[in-house]
Amino acid sequence: MRAYTWAYLIFLYAPIVLLPLFAFNDSTTIAFPLQGFTTKWFVQLPTIPALTSSVWTSVKIASITAVLSTILGVCAARAAVRYRFIGKRPIMGLIMLPLVLPEIIVAVSLLVVFLQLGLSIGSWSVIAGHTLICMPFAISILNSSFQNIDPALEEASLDLGETRVSTFYRVTLPLIWPGLIASLLISFTISLDEFIIAFFLSSTEPTLPVYLWSQLRFPTKLPVVMALGTLLVCLSILLLALAETLRRRGLRKAGQSTEGGFL
Amino acid sequence: MTMISLSGVNKHYDSYHALRNIDLDIEAGEFFSLLGPSGCGKTTLLRTIAGFEDIESGTLKIAGADMAEVPPNRRPTNMVFQSYAIFPHLNVAQNVAFGLRKSDLSKSEQTRVVGEALEMVGLDGFGARAANALSGGQRQRVALARALVLKPKVLLLDEPLSALDKKLREQMQLELRRLQRQVGITFILVTHDQEEALIMSDRIAVMFEGQIAQLADPQTLYRAPASRKVGEFIGTMNVMPVAQNAGNLTIAGLGQVSDPARDTVSHAGIRPETMSILFPGEPDRDRVAAAKIVDRAYYGDMTYYEVGLDGLDNTLTISMKNLMGREILEIGTPVRISWREDALVFFDQ
Ligand SMILES: Nc1ncnc2c1ncn2[C@@H]1O[C@H](COP(=O)(O)OP(=O)(O)O)[C@@H](O)[C@H]1O
Ligand SMILES: [Mg+2]
Numbered sequence: 022m023r024a025y026t027w028a029y030l031i032f033l034y035a036p037i038v039l040l041p042l043f044a045f046n047d048s049t050t051i052a053f054p055l056q057g058f059t060t061k062w063f064v065q066l067p068t069i070p071a072l073t074s075s076v077w078t079s080v081k082i083a084s085i086t087a088v089l090s091t092i093l094g095v096c097a098a099r100a101a102v103r104y105r106f107i108g109k110r111p112i113m114g115l116i117m118l119p120l121v122l123p124e125i126i127v128a129v130s131l132l133v134v135f136l137q138l139g140l141s142i143g144s145w146s147v148i149a150g151h152t153l154i155c156m157p158f159a160i161s162i163l164n165s166s167f168q169n170i171d172p173a174l175e176e177a178s179l180d181l182g183e184t185r186v187s188t189f190y191r192v193t194l195p196l197i198w199p200g201l202i203a204s205l206l207i208s209f210t211i212s213l214d215e216f217i218i219a220f221f222l223s224s225t226e227p228t229l230p231v232y233l234w235s236q237l238r239f240p241t242k243l244p245v246v247m248a249l250g251t252l253l254v255c256l257s258i259l260l261l262a263l264a265e266t267l268r269r270r271g272l273r274k275a276g277q278s279t280e281g282g283f284l
Numbered sequence: 285m286t287m288i289s290l291s292g293v294n295k296h297y298d299s300y301h302a303l304r305n306i307d308l309d310i311e312a313g314e315f316f317s318l319l320g321p322s323g324c325g326k327t328t329l330l331r332t333i334a335g336f337e338d339i340e341s342g343t344l345k346i347a348g349a350d351m352a353e354v355p356p357n358r359r360p361t362n363m364v365f366q367s368y369a370i371f372p373h374l375n376v377a378q379n380v381a382f383g384l385r386k387s388d389l390s391k392s393e394q395t396r397v398v399g400e401a402l403e404m405v406g407l408d409g410f411g412a413r414a415a416n417a418l419s420g421g422q423r424q425r426v427a428l429a430r431a432l433v434l435k436p437k438v439l440l441l442d443e444p445l446s447a448l449d450k451k452l453r454e455q456m457q458l459e460l461r462r463l464q465r466q467v468g469i470t471f472i473l474v475t476h477d478q479e480e481a482l483i484m485s486d487r488i489a490v491m492f493e494g495q496i497a498q499l500a501d502p503q504t505l506y507r508a509p510a511s512r513k514v515g516e517f518i519g520t521m522n523v524m525p526v527a528q529n530a531g532n533l534t535i536a537g538l539g540q541v542s543d544p545a546r547d548t549v550s551h552a553g554i555r556p557e558t559m560s561i562l563f564p565g566e567p568d569r570d571r572v573a574a575a576k577i578v579d580r581a582y583y584g585d586m587t588y589y590e591v592g593l594d595g596l597d598n599t600l601t602i603s604m605k606n607l608m609g610r611e612i613l614e615i616g617t618p619v620r621i622s623w624r625e626d627a628l629v630f631f632d633q
Contacts, residue, residue, distance in 0.1 A: 171367055171369060173365040173366075173367050173369035174369050174371060174372075176336055176356070176363075176365070176369070177363070177365055177369035177371070178371075178382070179335075179336075179355070179356045179357045180334060180356050180357070180361075180362055180363045180431075181357075181362065181382050181383030181430065181431075181434065182357045182358075182383045182385075182386050182434070183357055183383075183385075184355075184357055191382075192371060195373040196372070196373060
């Protein structure tokens with residue numbers, strides 16, 4: 022069983038280990054043996070206009086996606102935890118569906134819907150698609166944030182003279198903020214790394230992964246792509262680790278167990 | 285002056301009738317308790333007064349004003365929640381000052397009244413302590429201070445002592461009583477502990493299944509319970525069937541009493557401490573019956589004897605002080621028991 026697990030992990034992550042290896046390799050061909058250490062591929066990165074503009078597009082899309090899916094996630098998670106309403110289970114199931122649906126299906130069906138509606142696709146449609154696939158993650162994180170709040174705390178605030186709105190700002194928000202930040206970071210990361218939806222639903226402005234993919238056709242660009250990929254992996258790991266740390270800190274603060282979660 | 289007045293209040297949870305036609309008047313400055321077994325609707329009634337539960341019919345008035353359209357944040361009530369609901373992201377002083385934001389007190393005045401409130405509940409100097417660094421008893425005090433600092437007309441307490449251990453609970457019972465006398469605010473306490481209600485309250489409403497079974501002061505409640513159910517819920521009540529014969533009542537095991545026959549009476553009750561066991565050499569007094577000790581429980585200061593009588597299926601409990609030189613009787617000993625007719629209460633069922 023253990024050997025199995027190791028084999029699985031190596032198979033899964035070996036390519037990621039190769040990424041930095043070739044990113045620092047002083048050769049235009051991606052092949053062993055390694056030729057020597059260089060940072061020139063990294064230095065070249067900011068000098069390619071198409072690349073920097075795709076980074077900018079990606080960051081913009083990821084930021085808006087993160088904010089949107091977190092706001093919608095707060096509403097959905099709060100409703101799911103605090104209120105009983107008819108059709109709650111099917112509705113929540115529907116929202117969580119993109120979690121198990123292949124992205125290609127989400128992408129193609131959204132494309133069909135947008136085109137049928139006569140809408141021209143662009144960054145906004147990528148944001149819509151990304152929000153759809155980020156929502157389940159946002160909701161799961163925020164669900165546990167809300168679940169960890171004793172309902173009596175919000176009632177106590179009302180009892181002490183605050184309105185429902187000011188209670189949200191004075192009590193609810195401070196108690197869910199680690200979850201809120203975690204949700205923002207994870208949604209941002211998912212959107213930043215996502216390829217299929219971005220590929221299908223973007224038009225003239227490619228996102229970073231789409232740009233990366235387009236460069237794979239040019240063998241001489243490969244080392245630069247490797248450098249970019251390395252940065253992307255590092256950034257993603259950093260953001261996810263930060264998100265998980267915050268989520269755990271939030272749970273610990275509420276005196277809860279820190280088991281479970283995505284990471 | 286009537287502080288809280290409920291009339292004809294009803295409340296359903298889905299099909300469950302949680303409050304059934306509650307009529308209740310609570311006086312200003314009173315220490316009032318809602319007492320009843322778990323699930324009888326005490327919390328629901330308290331939350332209705334606080335404004336967290338809507339009522340379907342009937343009216344609720346606080347200090348003469350109808351509360352139908354008044355949300356919890358604008359009611360002159362404050363609540364100490366069963367879980368205490370201390371804000372975990374705020375320290376003790378910030379918790380206590382939470383409700384003062386909308387007051388017209390200046391910052392320095394707020395600091396002063398928070399300090400006074402903490403002193404009143406015995407948490408002087410705890411202001412900077414983090415909320416999750418408090419013990420159960422301290423959390424309870426913070427919750428009290430946080431509510432009292434707003435000088436509400438009514439303080440609502442939902443089983444505030446049930447999470448504390450026995451020693452601390454007994455201490456807090458006295459302290460709460462002292463605090464209530466000191467501030468003069470109407471306290472409404474929810475409890476399932478009959479002893480606690482007796483110790484602390486001016487008046488007690490006993491609730492069963494969403495209804496008020498009896499409302500009285502502690503002594504009346506204990507000595508003259510309105511029904512067998514109330515009598516058995518509060519303290520120990522020996523219950524014996526009553527037969528009607530020739531215009532008189534005859535109590536199983538104890539015999540005929542001088543009370544005239546009443547068709548409605550079916551049982552008689554008597555408290556353990558109003559009966560006594562006559563030790564060898566003691567002369568007869570009051571009414572005397574022959575009995576036999578079936579069981580006993582030794583409590584140190586007291587011994588509780590279970591005695592069997594001819595003509596009575598159940599046993600009677602008699603409590604005896606363990607006075608100096610008084611022997612503890614063995615199981616199986618035949619004894620005489622002494623009781624008084626004026627200690628009897630009669631029940632319809
Ligand atoms: N939010 C609710 N939804 C459905 N039933 C409830 C709710 N709150 C209380 N009940 C039911 O109403 C009854 C009275 O509850 P409660 O007032 O909490 O009793 P108590 O405080 O006397 O133990 C119980 O049977 C309980 O199950
Ligand atoms: Mg209760």
